[in-house]
Amino acid sequence: NAGVMQNPRHLVRRRGQEARLRCSPMKGHSHVYWYRQLPEEGLKFMVYLQKENIIDESGMPKERFSAEFPKEGPSILRIQQVVRGDSAAYFCASSPDENQPQHFGDGTRLSIL
Amino acid sequence: AQKVTQAQTEISVVEKEDVTLDCVYETRDTTYYLFWYKQPPSGELVFLIRRNSFDEQNEISGRYSWNFQKSTSSFNFTITASQVVDSAVYFCALSVRSGANSKLTFGKGITLSVRP
Numbered sequence: 001n002a003g004v005m006q007n008p009r010h011l012v013r014r015r016g017q018e019a020r021l022r023c024s025p026m027k028g029h030s031h032v033y034w035y036r037q038l039p040e041e042g043l044k045f046m047v048y049l050q051k052e053n054i055i056d057e058s059g060m061p062k063e064r065f066s067a068e069f070p071k072e073g074p075s076i077l078r079i080q081q082v083v084r085g086d087s088a089a090y091f092c093a094s095s096p097d098e099n100q101p102q103h104f105g106d107g108t109r110l111s112i113l
Numbered sequence: 114a115q116k117v118t119q120a121q122t123e124i125s126v127v128e129k130e131d132v133t134l135d136c137v138y139e140t141r142d143t144t145y146y147l148f149w150y151k152q153p154p155s156g157e158l159v160f161l162i163r164r165n166s167f168d169e170q171n172e173i174s175g176r177y178s179w180n181f182q183k184s185t186s187s188f189n190f191t192i193t194a195s196q197v198v199d200s201a202v203y204f205c206a207l208s209v210r211s212g213a214n215s216k217l218t219f220g221k222g223i224t225l226s227v228r229p
Binding site for chain 1: 148150156157158159160163204206215216217218219220221222
């Protein structure tokens with residue numbers, strides 16, 4: 001009964017590098033959500049995916065950010081050419097369908113030097 | 114658009130006191146869900162409860178209770194006889210069912226400190 005698995009737990013990147021954050025949903029869950037938590041703020045929705053499809057990306061920055069959830073393997077949140085403002089905790093959540101509560105992973109803390 | 118307001122930012126109580134965390138929401142949808150999540154110092158997010166908009170019954174789970182009032186658009190959370198382990202940031206959240214849109218809109222969170 002593994003929960004939502006996110007890795008790495010902590011990620012340090014220098015400005016201009018790429019960051020890849022991984023999320024393996026709970027077994028049987030095909031809906032994945034990504035949220036970002038900036039310091040001293042609540043969580044903000046970024047993107048909602050089902051297997052191989054992006055359902056809602058209204059919270060994703062227009063540039064440098066992308067997400068995927070392939071048929072096989074984890075969901076990936078990719079940030080290209082990172083900047084200091086990308087430093088945050090990134091949480092992934094999953095649910096078996098849109099009607100069920102989302103269960104969250106432990107998050108990835110991204111630090112940009 | 115949806116909005117969740119948690120007007121209290123920090124609350125400090127002494128162990129065994131009761132404490133209520135306030136949550137006010139805004140939405141034009143008639144079908145929606147309300148949630149509370151706990152974020153302890155270790156940083157993970159723990160799901161506590163979900164209520165749907167058609168069920169205004171209050172709920173009690175051990176020392177936790179929730180008061181949902183549609184008339185005031187509030188979904189308040191009370192911890193009875195607080196304990197040090199209750200120290201955490203508590204988030205209220207809202208989702209609406211509009212097509213496939215089930216994203217959560219969070220409040221800014223309330224930092225609860227329970228002192229021994």
